[in-house]
Amino acid sequence: xxxxxxxxxxxxxxxxGIHAPGIHALVEAMxxxxxxxxxxxxxxxxxxxxxxxxxxxxxxxxxxLFGDIEAYACTGTPVDCVKLAKDKILHKKPQLCVSxxxxxxxxxxxxxxxxxxxxxxxAGIEGIPxxxxxxxxxxxxxxxxxxAHYAAxxxxxxxxxxxxxxxxxxxxxxxxxxDEINGMRICxxxxxxxxxxxxxxxxxxxxxxxxxxxxxVNYDGGDDTDEWALSHGYVSxxxxxxxxxxxxxxxxxxxxxxxxxxxxPHDIHLDNSDTFNDLG
Amino acid sequence: xxxxxxxxxxxxxxxxGIHAPGIHALVEAMxxxxxxxxxxxxxxxxxxxxxxxxxxxxxxxxxxLFGDIEAYACTGTPVDCVKLAKDKILHKKPQLCVSxxxxxxxxxxxxxxxxxxxxxxxAGIEGIPxxxxxxxxxxxxxxxxxxAHYAAxxxxxxxxxxxxxxxxxxxxxxxxxxDEINGMRICxxxxxxxxxxxxxxxxxxxxxxxxxxxxxVNYDGGDDTDEWALSHGYVSxxxxxxxxxxxxxxxxxxxxxxxxxxxxPHDIHLDNSDTFNDLG
Numbered sequence: 001x002x003x004x005x006x007x008x009x010x011x012x013x014x015x016x017g018i019h020a021p022g023i024h025a026l027v028e029a030m031x032x033x034x035x036x037x038x039x040x041x042x043x044x045x046x047x048x049x050x051x052x053x054x055x056x057x058x059x060x061x062x063x064x065l066f067g068d069i070e071a072y073a074c075t076g077t078p079v080d081c082v083k084l085a086k087d088k089i090l091h092k093k094p095q096l097c098v099s100x101x102x103x104x105x106x107x108x109x110x111x112x113x114x115x116x117x118x119x120x121x122x123a124g125i126e127g128i129p130x131x132x133x134x135x136x137x138x139x140x141x142x143x144x145x146x147x148a149h150y151a152a153x154x155x156x157x158x159x160x161x162x163x164x165x166x167x168x169x170x171x172x173x174x175x176x177x178x179d180e181i182n183g184m185r186i187c188x189x190x191x192x193x194x195x196x197x198x199x200x201x202x203x204x205x206x207x208x209x210x211x212x213x214x215x216x217v218n219y220d221g222g223d224d225t226d227e228w229a230l231s232h233g234y235v236s237x238x239x240x241x242x243x244x245x246x247x248x249x250x251x252x253x254x255x256x257x258x259x260x261x262x263x264x265p266h267d268i269h270l271d272n273s274d275t276f277n278d279l280g
Numbered sequence: 281x282x283x284x285x286x287x288x289x290x291x292x293x294x295x296x297g298i299h300a301p302g303i304h305a306l307v308e309a310m311x312x313x314x315x316x317x318x319x320x321x322x323x324x325x326x327x328x329x330x331x332x333x334x335x336x337x338x339x340x341x342x343x344x345l346f347g348d349i350e351a352y353a354c355t356g357t358p359v360d361c362v363k364l365a366k367d368k369i370l371h372k373k374p375q376l377c378v379s380x381x382x383x384x385x386x387x388x389x390x391x392x393x394x395x396x397x398x399x400x401x402x403a404g405i406e407g408i409p410x411x412x413x414x415x416x417x418x419x420x421x422x423x424x425x426x427x428a429h430y431a432a433x434x435x436x437x438x439x440x441x442x443x444x445x446x447x448x449x450x451x452x453x454x455x456x457x458x459d460e461i462n463g464m465r466i467c468x469x470x471x472x473x474x475x476x477x478x479x480x481x482x483x484x485x486x487x488x489x490x491x492x493x494x495x496x497v498n499y500d501g502g503d504d505t506d507e508w509a510l511s512h513g514y515v516s517x518x519x520x521x522x523x524x525x526x527x528x529x530x531x532x533x534x535x536x537x538x539x540x541x542x543x544x545p546h547d548i549h550l551d552n553s554d555t556f557n558d559l560g
Contacts, residue, residue: 189524242524249519
């Protein structure tokens with residue numbers, strides 16, 4: 001791409017695909033803040049998590065969906081979009097990567113499954129300040145006014161202050177008019193999960209097939225979580241890391257697996273196989 | 281499934297698919313430890329990350345690939361396999377879920393992209409003690425003897441001691457004969473990443489397409505990382521969490537975004553839009 005001025009370069013992607021209203025709202029929100037480049041999936045990629053395309057080639061197709069803004073539809077996943085944008089379109093790090101605005105929540109455990117958040121995380125891994133935005137409404141015709149308003153405010157903050165090293169942001173916005181939103185809260189990811197129930201059906205040949213359905217269950221009573229914030233009318237902002245090490249758990253293994261330590265506190269040997277014989 | 285005795289139930293899955301030699305080595309390693317149920321993808325699913333299948337139905341096909349062991353090929357992703365196994369096959373939590381043995385490393389940042397590790401993480405989210413195993417050799421005919429040996433030892437430890445709450449294990453095994461492996465080390469995830477370079481080619485119609493290639497770069501000089509352990513002949517064991525909150529970063533936002541606090545230290549309001557006018 002050609003950068004024509006000193007404005008920051010802002011890479012925009014999503015997982016609902018380049019035709020989704022949410023990414024168009026995000027482009028409009030970012031337009032005053034920098035030089036925009038859009039690289040988004042050519043089709044919906046919800047639930048793709050951090051999938052990458054290893055065994056097929058990818059294609060980029062220039063798009064005029066955003067008028068004068070440089071935009072490409074990519075045949076790959078949201079993470080592929082970020083990787084390809086950096087290597088083949090931008091040729092350098094943008095000052096900001098924003099992903100979304102997702103049609104539907106990516107709060108708490110949903111971050112794990114979300115292509116929107118995985119695209120932001122991939123940018124974060126590349127050292128690019130990154131934010132994923134999601135609106136708590138799945139509808140194709142949802143009103144993105146409040147979400148776009150907060151996306152602009154948060155992007156300005158990130159451009160002004162930067163982000164701590166190895167950190168990106170997971171932002172969720174309640175589906176409320178602007179004047180009913182109470183503000184923003186810095187939160188931790190709530191301890192919550194999906195209770196799946198697969199809907200089992202029989203095809204015309206009598207063979208079973210399964211549709212994923214489920215209920216979201218919040219097990220977390222804390223008032224410092226994203227779920228609490230969202231249910232109380234706040235925009236939730238969770239700082240996110242991609243070091244998945246459970247540092248606090250390391251001591252458990254040194255304590256309980258200590259029989260097998262030899263050379264150093266980190267070393268665990270299993271030379272004495274007899275110890276395990278009563279388990280088999 | 282029918283459980284015939286008091287042995288623990290062990291769910292086995294992978295991302296290389298039900299035909300991969302790695303999962304067959306894992307089944308043999310686990311066979312003495314419990315009642316095995318295999319639910320694995322019917323085709324390779326490497327690089328699928330935490331993808332789930334939202335918009336297509338899934339199918340399960342009984343497999344006789346493992347002799348007398350109950351096994352199913354699933355049309356979905358590794359995460360789908362774990363979800364379906366729990367809801368439609370096991371109907372309850374197994375005592376252990378093991379994933380792999382992956383053909384190729386899932387150390388450091390590779391955990392993010394790995395279907396093998398995402399399957400283990402999904403089990404962890406469900407409250408099932410879970411371990412992903414990976415061998416540092418991509419070859420289809422790699423020798424899994426050492427990896428299977430350590431997989432059995434580690435599974436025994438997990439069955440005996442359990443795992444800390446909300447923690448799973450990412451285990452990588454160097455490609456060495458058993459007597460050349462120095463033991464095991466509890467590690468943190470190394471700070472490393474892939475430097476992508478897309479190989480750009482032209483199709484017969486002159487249109488470009490891109491193949492993902494790249495080099496793995498370790499930026500981490502620590503001797504407590506998985507990369508250090510593996511390069512020094514140790515099996516690396518990283519305790520992994522799925523709370524992605526960057527807890528240590530929360531203070532940054534309270535400090536730098538404090539202009540917008542009103543009601544409580546958590547609250548940040550943006551009512552005074554004028555503050556941002558010089559940024560636009």
